[in-house]
Amino acid sequence: MTEVLAIPNGHAVARADLPRLALDAFRALVIGAAAHRRRVSALFGVPPASGAPDAASIELIVVLADDDTGLLECASTVVGEDGLASMTPDCPEVHLFEREMAEQWGIRLQGHPWLKPVRFHPSHRPGHDAWDRPAGTWPVVGVTDFFRLEGEEVHEVAVGPVHAGVIEPGHFRFQCHGEQVFHLEISLGYQHRGVERKLVGGPGKRTIHHMETLAGDTTVGHATAYSQIVEALSGTRATPRACALRGVALELERLANHTGDLGALAGDVGFLPTASYCGRLRGDFLNATALLCGSRFGRGLIRPGGVAFDVDDGLVAQLQNRLSAAEHDVTDAAQLLWGSSTVMARFEDTGRVAPETALALGLVGPAARACGLRRDVRKTHPSGVYRMVHIPTSMAESGDVFARAYVRWLEIERSIDYVRTQLGELPRTSPRREPAALRPEMLAVSLVEGWRGEICHVATTDEAGRFRSYKVVDPSFHNWTGLAMSLRDQQISDFPLCNKSFNLSYCGHDL
């Protein structure tokens, strides 16, 4: 096995300790990851420490997650003007990471089967462009080549970026034969705000707000991942009470979104009762979060070093009461759904993703667990309160819309239990401890199981202890391709249902 640096989730190491591999060894490490039961959690470029922004070489860092030992293996290499041979043909799960690094740093990738821009912005490294586009131009989002089927009987359907509902923008190209979909290609980037670039030089006053709005429905997840980064880089530990409250907030976020998703799935097949009840219940869970911190989405709650709001016994009792009432109602709504044969007829065998596909694409979160992959950061790479109290991993086997819906339901049940337990035994410590200054020339990795799946943040600091680079990998980044694959050989009319069963974030992907 190649030399790697293995660290637990939420730890920081000196940059100097990160092994610098030769390009070939680095490629072999990434390509061999799957065979050694590792996942690629992050793969990205950072400009080297001494270099100017238009440096001739770019440092690549990879974070491989080992779910068996709970360690994160990090390694780096340097790519020069020649670029590197694409690893995608041998390791499909890096396909989007490679497209991203080609776009961000102008790294030339030979042999990538589908090298297209991801977010449609100019290269961050002046004078380097993977597609040799003229300098000074800003590419138009969505204007690119799409995979096409040729023939008399096939037709192409283009949906978006403006949709019939009030949702985020994204472009979907279907290659169809009648009602049957042969291929779906998804083109995003409309929500690109340049967050990662904004974070360089931080942390500053705005940093936490950038984090809370990476994906608005995952405020707690991303804010927790960021807080763990700052705590690791500064050598601060969040207080036990803060860890427990973060766990409560994270599970409440999961509850709200999973409940909303069950309702939306019911709505998509026209099953009214569950759709309406779950819409209301989602609000109940959001309001529970609002009780904690005044914001339904948990904004302002999670801060580096702990949580910004404490709870008293009265509030805990109130939360417990609300939770019990919501549990009763959400159980009723879900049982209506599972008890309806017409709903099951629609859910089962729709949008199936084979376990091999899920493995090859590196899916995460409920979408992966619905395919029988045991991937849950709370269990395999626990941080915070999840190190003390474990939560069972909810699994299904069939990989279809039903499995993704059922995994959500199992997680709803278990999250309610978890929140109740945590509220019952909150440690009596202070809720927050002021973090120290960040240490210079460090690297930190933080994983959090958000409601969509693994959130991965990787930060490096410069000699002054500011962020030299900050990498965010939202679970949607892994899973969008899974949605595209789930549509193969399906009815085009089932797309909204499949889409809802993944319910991925556009802004979390576009950053």
Next chain:
Amino acid sequence: MTVIAVAHAVIHLLLVLALPPLMIGVVNKTKAFFAGRAGPPLLQPYHDLAKLLGKGVVLSKTTSWIFLAGPAVGLATTFCAALLVPLGGHAAPVRFDGDFVLFAYALGLGRFFTVAAALDTGSAFEGMGGAREATFACLAEPAVFFGMLVLARSSGSYSLSVMMGQAVTAMWSTSSAALAAVLVSWFVVLLAENSRIPFDDPNTHLELTMIHEVMVLDHGGPPLAVILYGAAMKLFVFGAVLIAVALPGAGRDPWLAWAVFVGATLLLSVVVGVVESVMARLRLPQVANILIAAGLISAFGAVLLVR
């Protein structure tokens, strides 16, 4: 023609023109009840139509006169069909031997223009909707005609006013099994033709899954009002046919019969609302199977008569 006959014809016209949006209101109210909501007021569809009529129209440059002819012909043909159907046991204002063929093909002509108007936009979605509508209409047609065959054979007439008039009462005592088969089959057709759940979801705004709604995506303002009004009237017409077979009005007071008819129409709307509330939508390929099954049930009814 007596004054009484004229009065009945006027009531017929008034019901055809005024009642359809109320049916939609009742369906929506029923669905809201099942969803645990208060729901829109019963008369909301009338307000919606008034609102749309007051709006302007945006016409795509790629469309031709067909785009506007679609809604107009759709409403006109449905109204024409409504004049041929006997309501509440009263003979229809327009009736002649063989009018059931005109009834079926008036609706067919309306559909042709709706589909043509959808194709006229050149949109991929509307093309898909048109293809689905045409496919499912082909499959629904046998169910309608086998049912007509049952009624024509037992009544010995080819006019709807006789087929669905006094003769039906006698038929319920002689060939009730065949009539029941027709009722079941026609109820399925009613749901499918009027794009109700489980065949289509009139409330969805997901362009890839819709059948009827996707064909009218590009219409707005008064043309959309005409389409919605026409769709409501179509539900009324199919409902009237179903009620005529289920509740033959013979032997009742002719004035009371109108009240019974209105009550039955509203009850039918509630039934449609209940079906929509307790069922999920079918997967699209299964729509065809259900329609073929409806055709077979209807055909079985016809077979029962010729034994």
